[in-house]
Amino acid sequence: MYTIGDFARLGRVSVRMLRHYDVLGLLRPARVDQVTGYRYYEAGQLSRLNRLIALKDLGLTLHEVGRILAEKVGTDELHGMLRLRRAQLEAQVADDMARLVRVEARLRMIETEGVMPADIVIKSVPAVRVAELSATADGFESDKIGSVVQPLYRDLCDRVEAAGLVFTGPAIAYYEPVPEGVRVHAGVQVNLQPGGTYDFDVVDLPALERAATLIHEGGMESVDVSYQQLARWIEDSGHRGSGVAREVYLNYGEGDPAGWVTELQEAVTRAE
Secondary structure (H helix, E strand, O other), X not given: OEEHHHHHHHHOOOHHHHHHHHHHOOOOOOEEOOOOOOEEEOHHHHHHHHHHHHHHHOOOOHHHHXXXXXXXXXXXXXXXXXXXXXXXXXXXXXXXXXXXXXXXXXXXXXXOOOOOOOOOEEEEEOOEEEEEEEEEEOOOOHHHHHHHHHXXXXXXXXXXXXXXXXXXXXXXXXXXXXXXXXXXXXXXXXXXXXXXXXXXXEEEEOOEEEEEEEXXXXXXXXXXXXXXXXXXHHHHOOEEEEEEEEEEEEEOOOOOHHHOEEEEEEEEEEOX
16 A cells, blocks of 8 residues: 555645545545545556546546546547547647737737838729639638638639649739628639639729739738738728729748738728
């Protein structure tokens, strides 16, 4: 038999915790000295201790742990519970990280309030023909757009490659509000000839006679800052925007996201 101190070291828990489990009836000592009150444990009790700690670390309450231990949960069941809990924790971590990204982006928006970017240019944009796929996102939030546009581009690139077409310019995405949320259009410039039959849409994006353009550097999780800067500049410079911008991915998707470059293009007219 092992003293409570030795058993605690073997089980990688504290003596205080073993006393607590004893009081709750979760792990009773194999023997208690009637004179000294010292607790003694057997090596075979490590099996119950391991299950107790594993269940507790899965997020179960000690009451739930006790009920499961009473049912003599097997190793396979523990593995199943572990896999389920791992998936839950991974989803929670992903949600928390996405929330942090949104908070950081919102803070950057606040920090840039009143700061007018110096690199906004008014220019004409020629018409362009693109191959595209589209789908609907629930809203304009960056994570909702990203979860739709990224699979669209993967699918589109596979289809363009299968059609034997060649990319002739940067990818272009644009958006349109619809009653269900926002229609996301993922397009790529390729060597398309009229009259072809493809498993994607062929769209001619019209020329923009006057477009306010802004270069956004970095990943798209922070593009909302650039969008708000562009909107403030359009208003403060005496223009009226279309409310919808194109995203032209000049350098995107490879290497460090800090080096990615996207041009925002929004059609504008002079405010009356």
